[in-house]
Amino acid sequence: MQPSFGNMKEFVESFVKGPSRDGSSQMEILLPAEKEFLNAAKSNDINTLSRCLNMKVQINVKTELGRTALQYAVANMNENAVTFLLKHNAVVDIKDKYGMNAFLLAAWFGHLSILKMLIEKGADQKSKNEEGMNAFHCAAQNNHNSVVQYIVKEAQLDLNKSTEKGKKPYHLAAENGHLEMVKTLAEFEYATQEKDKEGNTPLHLAGKNGHAAVVEELLREWNLIDEENEEGETAFYLAVVGNHQECVQLLLEAGSDIDILPKTNLSPLHIATERGDTSIASILINAGINCNVQNNKKETPLHLAVKNRHTSVAQLLVESKCDVNIVDERNQNPLHLAAELGRTDLVELLLKADIDLKQKDKQGKTPLGVAARVNHIIIVDMIIKAERYSAWKEEVQDSSVIPPRSYPLSFKPDHTTETSQLRVAIWSLANHQLKPKDWKKLAVQWNFTEEQIKGIGEQWTGSKSYREHGHRMLLIWLHGILLTGKNPVKDLYEGLINIEQRNLAEKIRKEINGVQSPQKCSIS
Numbered sequence: 001m002q003p004s005f006g007n008m009k010e011f012v013e014s015f016v017k018g019p020s021r022d023g024s025s026q027m028e029i030l031l032p033a034e035k036e037f038l039n040a041a042k043s044n045d046i047n048t049l050s051r052c053l054n055m056k057v058q059i060n061v062k063t064e065l066g067r068t069a070l071q072y073a074v075a076n077m078n079e080n081a082v083t084f085l086l087k088h089n090a091v092v093d094i095k096d097k098y099g100m101n102a103f104l105l106a107a108w109f110g111h112l113s114i115l116k117m118l119i120e121k122g123a124d125q126k127s128k129n130e131e132g133m134n135a136f137h138c139a140a141q142n143n144h145n146s147v148v149q150y151i152v153k154e155a156q157l158d159l160n161k162s163t164e165k166g167k168k169p170y171h172l173a174a175e176n177g178h179l180e181m182v183k184t185l186a187e188f189e190y191a192t193q194e195k196d197k198e199g200n201t202p203l204h205l206a207g208k209n210g211h212a213a214v215v216e217e218l219l220r221e222w223n224l225i226d227e228e229n230e231e232g233e234t235a236f237y238l239a240v241v242g243n244h245q246e247c248v249q250l251l252l253e254a255g256s257d258i259d260i261l262p263k264t265n266l267s268p269l270h271i272a273t274e275r276g277d278t279s280i281a282s283i284l285i286n287a288g289i290n291c292n293v294q295n296n297k298k299e300t301p302l303h304l305a306v307k308n309r310h311t312s313v314a315q316l317l318v319e320s321k322c323d324v325n326i327v328d329e330r331n332q333n334p335l336h337l338a339a340e341l342g343r344t345d346l347v348e349l350l351l352k353a354d355i356d357l358k359q360k361d362k363q364g365k366t367p368l369g370v371a372a373r374v375n376h377i378i379i380v381d382m383i384i385k386a387e388r389y390s391a392w393k394e395e396v397q398d399s400s401v402i403p404p405r406s407y408p409l410s411f412k413p414d415h416t417t418e419t420s421q422l423r424v425a426i427w428s429l430a431n432h433q434l435k436p437k438d439w440k441k442l443a444v445q446w447n448f449t450e451e452q453i454k455g456i457g458e459q460w461t462g463s464k465s466y467r468e469h470g471h472r473m474l475l476i477w478l479h480g481i482l483l484t485g486k487n488p489v490k491d492l493y494e495g496l497i498n499i500e501q502r503n504l505a506e507k508i509r510k511e512i513n514g515v516q517s518p519q520k521c522s523i524s
Contacts, residue, residue, distance in 0.1 A: 015067075030063065037053075041070070042076050043076075044081045046084050065098075068090065070092070073085055075105050086118075092124075095127070103119075104129055104134070106147075107136070110147055112144075166198070168194065169190060175202070193224055201227050203225065210242055210246070211247070215247050226256060226260060232260070236260075237271075240280060240284075245283070261293070265296045272313070273313045274304040274305075275308075281316055292323045297329050300323070302324060306346050318350070325355060327361075332359075333355060335350045339383065347382055348382065348412055357390060368384065384452045385479045387452065389409075389411075426475060427471055430467055430471035442470075442496075443473050446495060492508060493505050493508065
């Protein structure tokens with residue numbers, strides 16, 4: 001397995017600690033004296049190196065990864081050990097499994113005097129590792145300015161080569177956030193706006209990895225900010241993907257086109273909302289990004305916020321007046337998703353946003369049908385409340401009507417002290433006085449739709465389930481009565497009369513007449 005030379009920590013540890021990347025020992029194939037020899041090179045122990053050579057240990061003995069004592073001495077920057085090994089004719093250009101020889105390691109770890117010693121011993125200055133990195137790449141990636149300056153002025157290698165991935169030293173310096181190196185390479189005229197094999201410019205790479213100082217420097221020097229890589233991603237897009245807010249701000253201020261979409265059709269706002277990032281989502285919205293853009297599944301950012309249960313981002317989108325009624329490839333609006341997930345907070349948010357309650361998905365289910373199917377009782381009741389409230393607004397032909405201050409708009413279960421006595425009376429009515437079919441008769445009287453009655457009746461089964469159904473129906477009815485400012489006692493009395501329950505109506509009238517509802521109503 002090839003190492004990622006972008007991860008310097010792992011690469012360094014593989015030399016200092018000794019284990020290979022898969023966790024097995026690098027020295028299992030070695031004799032004890034050979035292991036001692038290599039460990040001495042790591043620790044700069046000249047006496048042990050000399051003793052082991054006297055014991056006929058081969059100076060170029062290799063580990064399983066093909067590493068020699070000279071490579072360990074160089075990687076650990078042990079100049080004395082390097083001098084000793086070179087004096088005893090250690091082979092300079094042996095490469096390990098990853099194509100790294102002593103010369104490349106000296107550039108990688110930034111030891112100039114060792115690099116010069118290796119050149120004097122005839123090291124191949126044009127050598128490359130398995131990823132096509134030469135000494136110039138190695139030094140630039142790891143911010144070794146003195147080595148870079150020496151290579152530019154003295155070394156005999158092609159300084160304009162790209163790695164196997166199409167990256168030049170300038171790409172590597174930007175990718176790893178080395179501002180000083182970026183400036184040094186620019187001074188030597190090795191700055192470039194070229195793209196690597198993935199289509200990334202140095203600006204892409206710096207933005208992707210959150211290197212704000214480098215992004216700022218590149219923006220000062222170059223004006224190509226909306227270049228797209230092979231996936232159609234801009235530097236701005238990659239900064240959003242990486243959750244690098246400072247880079248996002250810098251690129252935004254530089255005039256990045258925030259509506260350029262990659263091949264996935266996932267906009268930056270999709271990315272931010274999917275992970276619940278309110279900060280970047282807010283920046284994007286304030287910058288005027290399209291809030292209603294759809295991805296390849298026709299999902300809007302609001303769909304993804306709901307799908308991933310990010311209430312704060314969903315609220316931000318709703319408050320920003322995004323279109324809550326766009327449907328995805330399943331023909332579902334965000335309320336379908338919230339109902340399916342059983343999230344009362346998201347359902348409440350969407351219901352208050354006047355979302356389309358009649359929208360049917362590809363299975364012919366409205367949001368109410370979805371909630372009933374997955375048995376989310378509270379959400380079933382919330383949606384029915386919203387449907388009845390919406391029907392009332394249509395009836396009065398005033399979509400801007402405001403509920404009374406004593407009963408603010410909400411579709412969640414009512415636990416307020418102001419309605420507690422009414423709710424107790426309703427519970428008693430449902431559980432002790434209504435007959436099994438009475439709740440449906442009342443529901444019809446009060447213009448509950450067939451789907452609403454079915455939605456209430458789908459939950460709970462058994463001979464006594466009508467009590468629960470009746471109680472829920474009465475609470476939904478009460479919600480609508482209070483929101484529309486009607487008299488609950490009068491409406492209940494008339495309803496019971498109309499289903500031929502006059503005796504019960506009179507009894508309820510007497511019991512409830514003393515109850516002080518939010519409207520302080522009574523019937524005589």
